[in-house]
Amino acid sequence: MISASSTFDAQILDRLIDWHDAPANAPRRLDLTWQDAVAFFGLPSDTPEATEASWDRLYAALEPMVADGRVLGDLYVNRLRDLRPGYRGLRARDGDTAARLEADRAALDAARAALDADRAALDADRARLDRMDAQLAARTEAAARDAELLTVRAEKLAAGEAEIAERDAALHDRAAALDRETIAARRETARQQARAEADMAAARQWRMAGVGMVVLAIIAGIVGAVTQGWI
Numbered sequence: 001m002i003s004a005s006s007t008f009d010a011q012i013l014d015r016l017i018d019w020h021d022a023p024a025n026a027p028r029r030l031d032l033t034w035q036d037a038v039a040f041f042g043l044p045s046d047t048p049e050a051t052e053a054s055w056d057r058l059y060a061a062l063e064p065m066v067a068d069g070r071v072l073g074d075l076y077v078n079r080l081r082d083l084r085p086g087y088r089g090l091r092a093r094d095g096d097t098a099a100r101l102e103a104d105r106a107a108l109d110a111a112r113a114a115l116d117a118d119r120a121a122l123d124a125d126r127a128r129l130d131r132m133d134a135q136l137a138a139r140t141e142a143a144a145r146d147a148e149l150l151t152v153r154a155e156k157l158a159a160g161e162a163e164i165a166e167r168d169a170a171l172h173d174r175a176a177a178l179d180r181e182t183i184a185a186r187r188e189t190a191r192q193q194a195r196a197e198a199d200m201a202a203a204r205q206w207r208m209a210g211v212g213m214v215v216l217a218i219i220a221g222i223v224g225a226v227t228q229g230w231i
Helices: 004-021 034-040 048-067 087-228
Strands: 071-075 079-085
Touching: 004 048, 004 071, 004 079, 004 087, 034 048, 034 079, 048 071, 079 087
Parallel strands: none
Antiparallel strands: 071 079
């Protein structure tokens, strides 16, 4: 982990190197009063107290950097003269840059790995959705076939019901005709029976009349015989 002092040192070196790398500043020396130095390095300077605290912090950071050669120049209690980056400072900046590049590369690799994982998860989800779509299509096709079969069965059932209704109507008509024929037959039978009874009654009357005539004839013969003295 990079400490706060190391970060601040790196900010100081970056500012010095940027200033000296600018073509317009090439022939000039960087000489600053302590107030200008605070502003130059972008430290807080809203109040005199903040400016003084910023100068103390800057001086405390520059002193070891000048001592170990990372920064060249002269430090005074109230000003800086000919301040410039040293060889070790440039190496340190390059090392920080390399470290940052390495950290950025590691972060990029981690992001790429996360992206690959997301892509793999997305591919898996897409494959799962494709399988679900295929299953849904198969179910839809099966449902369509079932619906077609149900339609055929419903049509057959409707045709059967229509045929049954037609046969029922025909049977009803035949039953009604049979009822009418039965009633007519009963009436005809009753008429024939009444006629037969009348004929039988008439026949009995004729038989009785014939028997009476025979009896009368016998009686008349007997009477005649008696009269003639035959008996």
